[in-house]
Amino acid sequence: MKALMRLTEKAYDMNVVEIPEPVVDKDNWVKVKVAYAGVCGGSDIKLMKVDAVGDSAKLKPPVILGHEASGIVVEVGKSVTRTKVGDKVVYETTVDNCGACRYCHSGDWNMCPSRKGLGSAINGSFAEYVIVPERNIRLLPENVSLKVGALAEPLACAYHIVYDRGHIHSGENIVIIGPGIIGLCCSLVALAAGAKVIMIGTRHSSHRLEAAKEFGCSVLTNDIDNLDERVRELCNGDLADISVDAIGSNQAFDTALHLVRKMGRIVIGGVPSLESNMYTVDMSYIYKNQLYITAGRSSRPSSWTGALNVLSRYPDKFEKLVSKCFPIEKWQEAFDATIKKDVLKAMIKFDI
Numbered sequence: 001m002k003a004l005m006r007l008t009e010k011a012y013d014m015n016v017v018e019i020p021e022p023v024v025d026k027d028n029w030v031k032v033k034v035a036y037a038g039v040c041g042g043s044d045i046k047l048m049k050v051d052a053v054g055d056s057a058k059l060k061p062p063v064i065l066g067h068e069a070s071g072i073v074v075e076v077g078k079s080v081t082r083t084k085v086g087d088k089v090v091y092e093t094t095v096d097n098c099g100a101c102r103y104c105h106s107g108d109w110n111m112c113p114s115r116k117g118l119g120s121a122i123n124g125s126f127a128e129y130v131i132v133p134e135r136n137i138r139l140l141p142e143n144v145s146l147k148v149g150a151l152a153e154p155l156a157c158a159y160h161i162v163y164d165r166g167h168i169h170s171g172e173n174i175v176i177i178g179p180g181i182i183g184l185c186c187s188l189v190a191l192a193a194g195a196k197v198i199m200i201g202t203r204h205s206s207h208r209l210e211a212a213k214e215f216g217c218s219v220l221t222n223d224i225d226n227l228d229e230r231v232r233e234l235c236n237g238d239l240a241d242i243s244v245d246a247i248g249s250n251q252a253f254d255t256a257l258h259l260v261r262k263m264g265r266i267v268i269g270g271v272p273s274l275e276s277n278m279y280t281v282d283m284s285y286i287y288k289n290q291l292y293i294t295a296g297r298s299s300r301p302s303s304w305t306g307a308l309n310v311l312s313r314y315p316d317k318f319e320k321l322v323s324k325c326f327p328i329e330k331w332q333e334a335f336d337a338t339i340k341k342d343v344l345k346a347m348i349k350f351d352i
Contacts, residue, residue, distance in 0.1 A: 003127035004331050004348070006061045009052040014065070014305060016328055022123065022131045027079035029131050032089060036150035036325070037125040037348045038068035039338045042248070044272030047120060048335065058120050066126035067093045067119035070140065070149035072352060080134045090152040092136040092304055093118040110298035117298075125327065128350055131215065138304055141312035147325075148318045150184070150347060153299070155318075156307040158185035160297030161244060161269035162193070163306060170194030172241040175231060176257045177222075179208035182269055183246035184321060187217050194333050195242075196233055200227075200255065208344065215317055222255060231259050240264065248272040250280060257282070260291065267291075268295040325349035326347045 001021045006014045026030045036114055039045075044065055051123060061154040073087040084090070094109040103111040118124045118132065140149045146195035162168050172195045176183045179201040187197045199212035199219045209219040218234050218351070220227065231239055243256035248270030256266050272296065299307075323343035326334040334346040 001128035003064045004066065004124075004326050004328060005046065005064050005287055006052075006059065007026045008036055008061055009057075010100055011049055011051045011289055013061075013087065014048060016331065016340050019127075024075050024077050024131055027077040028134050029077045030080060030083050030089075030132050030134050030137055031075035032069075032071040032091065033104060033129055033352055034071040034125050034127060034350050035146040036070050036350070037066045038150050038154070039334050039346045039348070040068055041060075041338050041341075042182075043067065043120070044142075045335065045339060046249045046271065058117070058317050060121040063120065064123040064125075064127045064130075065119045066124040066348070067117065068150055068153040069125035069130070070146045070152070071125075071130070072146075072309075073137075074129070077134070083134050083137050087137075088140040089148060090138050090140060090149050090308075091132045092120075092138065092156075092301060093153060093298070095122045095132060095136065098274055107300050107302060110300055111325060121195060124214070126331070141308060143312050144315050145319075146309075146352075147322055147347070148315055150224075151181075151321060152304065152311060152343065154181050155185045155189070155311055156299035156303040157296070158182055158189050158269070159306045159310065160299045161267050161302040162186050162189045162242075162244075164300065164303060165269075165294045165296040165315075166242045166244065166267045168193045168195055168242060170332050171294055172196070173198065174234040175240040175243040175256065176217075176246055177244065177252045177256050178246035178270060179205050179212050179219075180246060180270075180341075182243070184208065184212060184215070184344070185247055186244055186269065187212055187215055188314055188317060189306075192313055196234070198240065200259075205341070211320060211344065214320070227255075228259060235261075242267065244269050247272045254282075257285065257291070262289045264289075264292070265292045265294070268293075271315060280285065321345050322347060324329075 095113035099112040197217040239261040
């Protein structure tokens with residue numbers, strides 16, 4: 001089969017290779033023929049650029065990248081009971097965890113110190129076939145296409161950000177900084193929760209802001225002088241209850257920090273870039289306003305349940321987020337389009 005593999009520890013050493021199809025050699029595993037695999041603007045791009053050095057490195061080459069995907073089940077192990085050949089599915093990304101630590105017991109698999117993730121430590125979805133444990137398998141709702149289904153993973157991350165970490169409630173106001181895929185997914189999660197959403201981007205992201213506006217969000221650009229006043233106007237005189245940094249930069253975090261009310265919540269939901277991993281924080285402002293600051297990283301099993309409910313509620317809206325599909329041979333074009341932000345979401349499409 002064809003697969004996009006990170007070949008060695010050296011950054012950028014990746015290419016499409018021909019390798020044998022994976023074998024279902026465990027009784028409780030499932031083999032999926034991949035239909036669509038999304039290019040993650042955070043993890044996939046970062047895993048392409050970094051040197052995988054040391055035992056603690058997340059990336060374990062040689063390994064097939066890709067963790068956002070959908071497909072059709074083609075084979076099941078003999079102990080598999082709830083999944084059958086022909087099912088349209090997506091799958092969670094924590095493929096291996098210890099099962100014994102406090103995080104595993106609380107359902108926070110994403111925080112397990114022994115966690116092994118799909119597309120970094122274990123072969124992922126930029127391939128014609130992938131195998132995963134049955135526990136990871138999630139059936140797609142009947143009204144959700146395989147193309148839209150490939151957005152389930154970033155949507156689960158967004159659900160984790162907005163619900164698990166942001167503790168959103170109906171009637172609240174939420175500001176989201178950054179109309180990328182995570183930000184747009186956060187907006188749909190928040191709208192489904194009954195919140196009022198304000199999306200903030202740059203003038204260069206006008207096409208992304210337009211998508212947010214079509215979803216039902218109020219939109220603002222971050223270069224206006226009275227940004228906080230405009231937020232107050234939209235929030236009936238006060239600042240937002242919650243803000244989300246969906247970019248992962250110092251500037252975005254600072255903006256998010258100053259657009260929430262006293263005792264408000266700020267969630268860092270964007271993957272910090274390799275170039276800007278040092279935040280400067282106004283501690284006195286946080287202290288004075290008793291702000292709650294947290295982060296939402298990856299997802300937990302319960303996030304997927306909520307995400308699929310949102311996906312089923314807004315399939316037409318999510319359809320608009322898939323900008324362009326590429327064959328695996330043109331993976332570099334897909335990655336370049338993602339880096340340049342020419343697309344909302346680039347996907348690798350396989351023949352099924």
